[in-house]
Each structure stands twice: as C-alpha cells, then as structure tokens.
Amino acid sequence: MASFCGVLDLGQSALRQVHQTYRARRIVYRAGDETEDIDVICDGWAASSVRLSDGRQQILSFLIPGDLVSVATVFEKSQFYSVQSLTDLRCCKFSRAELQKKLTENPKVFERLVACGMAEKQLADQTIVSLGRRNAAARIARLILSLMERLKARGLAHGQSFDFPLRQQQIGDAMGLTTVHVSRVINMFRKEGLIEIAQRQMKILNLSELRRVADER
Amino acid sequence: MASFCGVLDLGQSALRQVHQTYRARRIVYRAGDETEDIDVICDGWAASSVRLSDGRQQILSFLIPGDLVSVATVFEKSQFYSVQSLTDLRCCKFSRAELQKKLTENPKVFERLVACGMAEKQLADQTIVSLGRRNAAARIARLILSLMERLKARGLAHGQSFDFPLRQQQIGDAMGLTTVHVSRVINMFRKEGLIEIAQRQMKILNLSELRRVADER
C-alpha cells in the first residue's frame, strides 16, 4: 500500500523526513503553539477542531491518510485550531524551513501545495452549506458520502465499504448536532437499509437513496 | 482613498488592468462558468453563494473592497459557487494568464496571494464554528464584529461606524437563519442599545456587550 509520504511529490532530491506515531485521542497540535514541522498523515484518522470556552468543540475537518495537517501550517507557524488523533496515527514529518526552500526551487511542488489548499477550502465551503442549510439527516448523509469519496480517491475504500472509526460524538461535533440526535439519524439510516456499521467498518447498502437523503433540505 | 487595485502589489511592471462596474444585484460570476479574468473589488460589496435545488441559497462569504473575488479563481477557471453584487460595484480586472506568469517571476506576489487565500480559509473556518455551535444572536453578533474588523483593516470604518448595506435576507442566508429570526435578533440588539442601523449605516453603541453576546453559546 502507498505510504502517502510522497503526496507532495518532492522528487529526486527528497527532503529529510522523520516518521512519528501517536496513540488515538492525543493532541497532535495544540492551537496557538508554534511548530517547525509539517505533518503528512500516512495512516489513521485525525481531526482539526476548535474548543469553545464552555467546553463544547467544533470539528473543522477530518483528516485521512494522504492529508497534510493543514496547508496553512506550511506558511504560518501557528494556527487557531488544534489537531487531535482519532485513531492510532502514523505521520511523516518534514521541516517547514526545508519545505519552504523546496517551494521556491520547484514550482511543481508549489502547485501541488496550492491544489491541496484549494481542496481544503472547497471542503470547508461545502461544510458551510451543510451547516447553514441542511437538516440533520442530510448533513450526516453528506458527511458519509464525502468521506467515502475522499477515501476512494486515495484507494482506501473497497466498493462501498471502508474504515469508519468515527464516534457519534465526533460526527455531532463536526455537523453541529448532539450525540442523541446523531444516534436517532444513524439508526433511522440503519432501519431503512441505507447503511451498515460494524466493527468500525461502514458499508453503504443503498447508495442512490443515501444520495437522495443528502439532497433533501 | 485607496483604490485597492494594488492589493497584490504587483510593483513596477504592473499588469494591464481594466475597470468594470456592476449594478447592485447582478451576477458577477455564475457557478461553473469559465473565466479568463481575476477581479479585485475596488468599491462596493459582493457575496459568494451557492443556490440549492429548492431555491434557498447559502452565502459563503461577503466580499468588501480590497478582496479578490476568491483566490481560487487565480488557479481554477471555474468554481462551484456564484458571486453577486450586493451594491453597485467597481472592480479591477486582471488577466489570469498574465497574473499567473507574474507569480512565477515574482515570489513576493505569490506570497501575498497565498496570504489572501489563507485569510479566506480562516474566515470560512470561523463561519463553520458559528454555524455549528452558536445560536442566532451570537452568529449575528459575530458577523457584525467580523465585518467591522475587516473594514477597519482596510480603512473603511470610522470609529465604530461603517457602511452596512446588507439586507436581513442576506444576513440570514449567510448565517443559516430565516429573515423572521434575523429581524427578531436585530431588534433585540437595537432595544438593548447594542447597535443602531439607519440608512445603510451601522453604528456599534456598546461594543463590549456585543462581544459578550458573540461569545455566548
């Protein structure tokens, strides 16, 4: 299986890389901290999120293998959101300074980085549409479909089945819902034969109907 | 007053630019269309938005003088969202091809463009937090404060007063609320002496209290 260290396709003169692992539920990056490294996720899932003063959190995005821990980290030493591992995680670390140097030398790498950044932005925009205008069922259906597409694009889904390590709490924190309501919706999906979840594996049983739900208001 | 044509600071070898005006409520860019130009807003407000199949729309962001009509347009010919003028608009148009050429020649310009892109992303992330975790009053308070900060940074606010051409419908379309509910909240703000709106001018009367409301759940 691809290791995803090479997403940026740095070519012959590859940069020094260090691999690092994190246990599930660890803080990979804490909001406001300064870092000198850029992480690429090789294996496992993570999430970027913001914690509010009352303890609730909003997940901004889920990160899967092949994702950079935010393109912004390449240009800014510190971010206003945190990143936490959702599963055990394997990352490939690059030095920011070295990567930036590479950018000026190799415009192809810069292009690839810009493309990653724009993909992040487009996902964020679609999240805004979900949160602003869709009801709970459509939001969750969209999340599932979007994750499936992203996993497929990286060769991490076989047919309509894929690893799905998310807890209902995390789905709620991403889609602006409570765990109770996420549970209601997921069970409705199950009872209607749209999906099946067992042992952290998601299987989509009725794709066209799930798409229909995702397009409801 | 600054014209904002120079946001990208293209320097001596300035690009050919064309100025264009739009009346209020016109489509500046239609989702999916291919364009060869990049617009910088010199005067007036616009909004990028997505229209759903049932006619409702979600506004992704408000664009004010000095904003690019999305950094993404520099790299991608077509976008999945539209841009509409909210007021009469003056824009400065650059050719994408020429601008891209300039990018490879002048890394400073590239940096500035990346910085614009990251600012867009950060605004989008903050919108996600608002929509996901804040109630109507906090969302609207945050929108007002965020717009004030952005206008101030461009020298377009005098003290706590600034142009505010948004209709309640547009506030609702941006913050995932109905016009009725926007009206309820705005009137509450008025009655509590937080803000004053008259003739498309917003004045913040009690900044600290408005900030407090913005930080409530």
Next chain:
DNA sequence: AGCCTTCAATAACCCATGTTGCCGAAATTT
C-alpha cells in the same frame, strides 16, 4: 475474570428557530 470507562439507544420533555400570513414603510421604477 472483574472493574471501570466509553459508547450507543431510547424516552420524555423543552425550547430555539422555522413557517405562514399580514401589514405598513421604504426604496425603486415608471
């Protein structure tokens, strides 16, 4: 194996926000 923690399902109740409809004011067009 036993203990403890996390996770999910479910029910009863509540509240923030949506829906519909109406009216008058303000803005825009003619």
Next chain:
DNA sequence: AAATTTCGGCAACATGGGTTATTGAAGGCT
C-alpha cells in the same frame, strides 16, 4: 408622484433538534 416591489416588524403556531436521564453493550485495563 404614482405604481410597484422590496423590506422589515409582528403574531400565532409548528417542529427539528436539544436536554436530561436511564440502561445495557462494548472496550480497556489490572
């Protein structure tokens, strides 16, 4: 300035989703 459209305020009512609490199952740890 008359006509028309847009806009905002308001009230009555409906509902999607939140809150709280309880229970059992699943998963980790010693």
